[in-house]
Amino acid sequence: MAFMNFLKPNNKLEKGGRAAAPVQQDEGEPEKVCPNCHKSYPVSRILSNNNTCPCGYHFRMNARQRIHFICDEDSFAELFDDIKSADPLKFPGYKKKLATVSASYGGKEAVMCGTARIDGSECCIFVMDSYFMMGSMGTAVGEKITLLFEYAKDRRLPVVGFTVSGGARMQEGLYSLMQMAKTSGAVKRHSDAGLLYITILTDPTTGGVTASFAMEGDIILAEPGATVGFAGARVIEQTTGKSLPKDFQKSEFILKHGFADDIVPRSKQKQMIGNLLKMHSEVSII
Amino acid sequence: MSMTAYERVKIARSEKRPTGLDYINNIFKTFYEFHGDRFYADDTAIVGGIAYLEKMPVTVIAIEKGHSAKERAFRSFGMPNPEGYRKALRLMKQAEKFHRPVICFVDTSGAFCGIGAEERGQGEAIARNLMEMMTLNTPVISIFVGEGGSGGALALAVSDRVWMLENAVYSVISPEGCASILWKDASKADVAARNLKMTAEDAKNFGIIEEIISEDQIDKPIFYENIKKKLNDEILLLMKENDLLEKRYERFRAIGRPLVQG
Numbered sequence: 001m002a003f004m005n006f007l008k009p010n011n012k013l014e015k016g017g018r019a020a021a022p023v024q025q026d027e028g029e030p031e032k033v034c035p036n037c038h039k040s041y042p043v044s045r046i047l048s049n050n051n052t053c054p055c056g057y058h059f060r061m062n063a064r065q066r067i068h069f070i071c072d073e074d075s076f077a078e079l080f081d082d083i084k085s086a087d088p089l090k091f092p093g094y095k096k097k098l099a100t101v102s103a104s105y106g107g108k109e110a111v112m113c114g115t116a117r118i119d120g121s122e123c124c125i126f127v128m129d130s131y132f133m134m135g136s137m138g139t140a141v142g143e144k145i146t147l148l149f150e151y152a153k154d155r156r157l158p159v160v161g162f163t164v165s166g167g168a169r170m171q172e173g174l175y176s177l178m179q180m181a182k183t184s185g186a187v188k189r190h191s192d193a194g195l196l197y198i199t200i201l202t203d204p205t206t207g208g209v210t211a212s213f214a215m216e217g218d219i220i221l222a223e224p225g226a227t228v229g230f231a232g233a234r235v236i237e238q239t240t241g242k243s244l245p246k247d248f249q250k251s252e253f254i255l256k257h258g259f260a261d262d263i264v265p266r267s268k269q270k271q272m273i274g275n276l277l278k279m280h281s282e283v284s285i286i
Numbered sequence: 287m288s289m290t291a292y293e294r295v296k297i298a299r300s301e302k303r304p305t306g307l308d309y310i311n312n313i314f315k316t317f318y319e320f321h322g323d324r325f326y327a328d329d330t331a332i333v334g335g336i337a338y339l340e341k342m343p344v345t346v347i348a349i350e351k352g353h354s355a356k357e358r359a360f361r362s363f364g365m366p367n368p369e370g371y372r373k374a375l376r377l378m379k380q381a382e383k384f385h386r387p388v389i390c391f392v393d394t395s396g397a398f399c400g401i402g403a404e405e406r407g408q409g410e411a412i413a414r415n416l417m418e419m420m421t422l423n424t425p426v427i428s429i430f431v432g433e434g435g436s437g438g439a440l441a442l443a444v445s446d447r448v449w450m451l452e453n454a455v456y457s458v459i460s461p462e463g464c465a466s467i468l469w470k471d472a473s474k475a476d477v478a479a480r481n482l483k484m485t486a487e488d489a490k491n492f493g494i495i496e497e498i499i500s501e502d503q504i505d506k507p508i509f510y511e512n513i514k515k516k517l518n519d520e521i522l523l524l525m526k527e528n529d530l531l532e533k534r535y536e537r538f539r540a541i542g543r544p545l546v547q548g
């Protein structure tokens with residue numbers, strides 16, 4: 001099937017996005033230095049460990065890797081992939097930037113949507129992508145997320161969403177701002193229909209995405225060490241002149257202040273999300 | 287009409303411009319202010335309560351910037367904390383319960399940016415308002431009277447009608463912020479303002495607002511009289527609306543849709 005080709009690792013870096021068979025160490029393989037423990041490991045070893053360091057540090061993943069890692073094998077069917085950003089304001093340089101990003105990266109927008117199974121349970125899923133213009137939300141992202149919630153509501157499916165975003169895409173101006181209201185409306189209708197929405201906040205989730213669908217889940221989980229917030233930390237530091245707490249806007253901070261249900265490392269996400277889906281399934285055992 | 291976008295931004299920010307309380311005092315009668323979000327505090331950047339619009343009890347919510355330096359500091363320069371948005375939502379839910387229309391006056395450079403605001407969930411507060419306003423079962427009209435800064439403004443504007451004063455602005459980011467991110471040069475704010483298309487006229491052309499309110503007589507009582515009459519007429523129409531929530535959903539649903547499909 002076409003979508004299976006799409007899911008195949010695009011390049012060496014993407015291989016091993018899921019927990020895979022042991023990888024043979026070949027001489028001269030590139031190594032990756034962990035910003036947390038400062039040790040370096042072969043790229044393949046990190047990738048086969050859910051793209052996390054043995055010390056627990058979570059490296060970022062692109063949407064394709066994330067889907068490969070979280071969804072049951074071959075279960076992902078992409079939806080709405082024909083939707084692309086327009087340039088509604090004719091903003092200087094935006095069209096060119098979109099073309100460059102699309103060409104170099106291959107992804108068409110900062111979110112991938114579809115249906116999938118996670119540990120055997122059927123769901124709708126969206127995965128944002130920080131490698132596409134920092135996961136910023138413009139009209140295409142807003143439209144795809146909205147369509148997904150409408151699709152899920154019509155078929156009575158839960159939605160699982162992985163957020164990562166620098167915020168609204170300023171090159172689309174007011175159009176991008178309005179996507180916050182539009183997506184929130186779709187989430188509300190899905191919610192009012194009695195359906196489950198789980199968000200997993202990944203590094204970084206900020207700005208207009210935090211202030212809309214990222215914070216609207218019935219269950220909100222966060223990856224360890226992710227930055228999650230509304231205003232940018234540097235902006236806060238500059239405007240207040242205060243030094244920020246050590247864990248400021250990290251998952252641990254979000255949990256402590258009551259804005260996430262739990263912090264879940266990648267190695268436990270699949271099982272937990274699968275279980276949560278089962279516990280909310282409409283045909284659950286009486 | 288030869289005014290640049292950035293000139294309008296400066297007018298929208300002017301301390302001399304009427305603020306939220308000026309609109310409340312000049313348009314409504316018997317205003318009772320209700321304080322507090324019932325969770326943490328009362329945010330002085332947002333004023334809310336009930337009042338009469340002509341003979342109709344309504345809920346009024348306004349972001350207040352203040353005029354004097356002292357007032358402006360007291361009002362956090364019109365930058366609401368999460369408590370402000372939660373107070374606004376509490377008053378909106380109260381309006382829904384008692385079948386009162388809601389009128390919001392929006393004037394903010396953005397939601398407050400600070401450690402406490404993050405600790406108390408600024409993102410969550412705004413997100414919740416966006417969600418809940420979409421299904422608030424009573425007419426809601428928002429008027430942008432000065433600055434409409436990003437999510438902090440939108441959190442009071444998921445409404446059936448959004449109107450802007452002719453020199454009000456509405457944007458996803460401040461022109462200075464946009465210029466410093468894109469061109470590493472905040473002094474290019476005028477270029478950013480033009481390109482962000484943030485004037486009332488732009489917003490109307492995009493179908494994001496319904497009407498532009500003239501400022502020709504902004505210093506005269508007739509200015510408020512006209513707004514009062516306009517609000518009254520529109521609310522009476524909205525109260526007869528059978529598909530209020532369906533139309534509100536569609537109002538936002540349609541934005542951007544034709545641009546990205548096909």
Ligand SMILES: [Zn+2]
Nearest residue numbers: 034037053055
């Ligand atoms: Zn490490």
